[in-house]
Amino acid sequence: AQSVTQLDSHVSVSEGTPVLLRCNYSSSYSPSLFWYVQHPNKGLQLLLKYTSAATLVKGINGFEAEFKKSETSFHLTKPSAHMSDAAEYFCVVSDPDGTASKLTFGTGTRLQVTL
Amino acid sequence: DAGVIQSPRHEVTEMGQEVTLRCKPISGHNSLFWYRQTMMRGLELLIYFNNNVPIDDSGMPEDRFSAKMPNASFSTLKIQPSEPRDSAVYFCASSRTSGGLGNEQFFGPGTRLTVL
Numbered sequence: 001a002q003s004v005t006q007l008d009s010h011v012s013v014s015e016g017t018p019v020l021l022r023c024n025y026s027s028s029y030s031p032s033l034f035w036y037v038q039h040p041n042k043g044l045q046l047l048l049k050y051t052s053a054a055t056l057v058k059g060i061n062g063f064e065a066e067f068k069k070s071e072t073s074f075h076l077t078k079p080s081a082h083m084s085d086a087a088e089y090f091c092v093v094s095d096p097d098g099t100a101s102k103l104t105f106g107t108g109t110r111l112q113v114t115l
Numbered sequence: 116d117a118g119v120i121q122s123p124r125h126e127v128t129e130m131g132q133e134v135t136l137r138c139k140p141i142s143g144h145n146s147l148f149w150y151r152q153t154m155m156r157g158l159e160l161l162i163y164f165n166n167n168v169p170i171d172d173s174g175m176p177e178d179r180f181s182a183k184m185p186n187a188s189f190s191t192l193k194i195q196p197s198e199p200r201d202s203a204v205y206f207c208a209s210s211r212t213s214g215g216l217g218n219e220q221f222f223g224p225g226t227r228l229t230v231l
Binding site: 034036042043044045046049090094102103105107108 | 119148157158160163171206208218219220221222223224225
């Protein structure tokens with residue numbers, strides 16, 4: 001079975017400083033990994049995805065993530081936080097059951113951005 | 116492009132009543148997923164369909180919950196009878212499946228259900 005562990009339930013940064021949201025995965029296969037963002041009272045939006053191509057993946061709004069197989073990690077980063085980045089972020093692994101991409105979600109990391 | 120459409124956006128009902136949530140997936144997507152999100156349990160997959168056929172309903176909490184997908188453009192999630200512990204945000208998502216890997220899901224805005 002696939003699983004992801006988000007190491008921090010809450011991260012607080014100052015506007016303009018770097019963001020690091022940590023995620024470790026467990027998989028018996030070559031996984032597909034995603035980061036989704038959820039703003040308050042909104043649905044989930046895909047930030048970026050990794051599917052065994054380039055290990056450094058660039059997403060929307062300046063976010064990127066690096067797939068490190070040796071560390072089983074897929075941490076999300078952004079060089080400079082903006083107030084609008086405040087949201088809940090989910091690391092997700094795809095379960096290749098052959099019929100559909102069943103996703104397993106992490107517990108989420110709430111990002112707070114302060115002035 | 117319309118995205119995943121869910122209705123209603125908000126539902127308030129009394130315990131014991133039947134509740135029906137509706138979802139229209141993105142045109143051309145052949146997989147549809149129902150999730151429930153609560154503070155206590157986070158985001159849980161309830162059931163998913165592929166080509167209108169239920170594939171995995173192991174996340175459906177109990178017999179009070181049922182889901183149908185009569186055609187490629189419509190799905191319902193029904194709770195009968197509803198209970199206060201069913202209060203949550205219910206999301207529908209869809210994806211285009213090709214080989215099972217790397218297919219991101221597109222989420223609707225959710226239905227916030229409150230059972231009094």
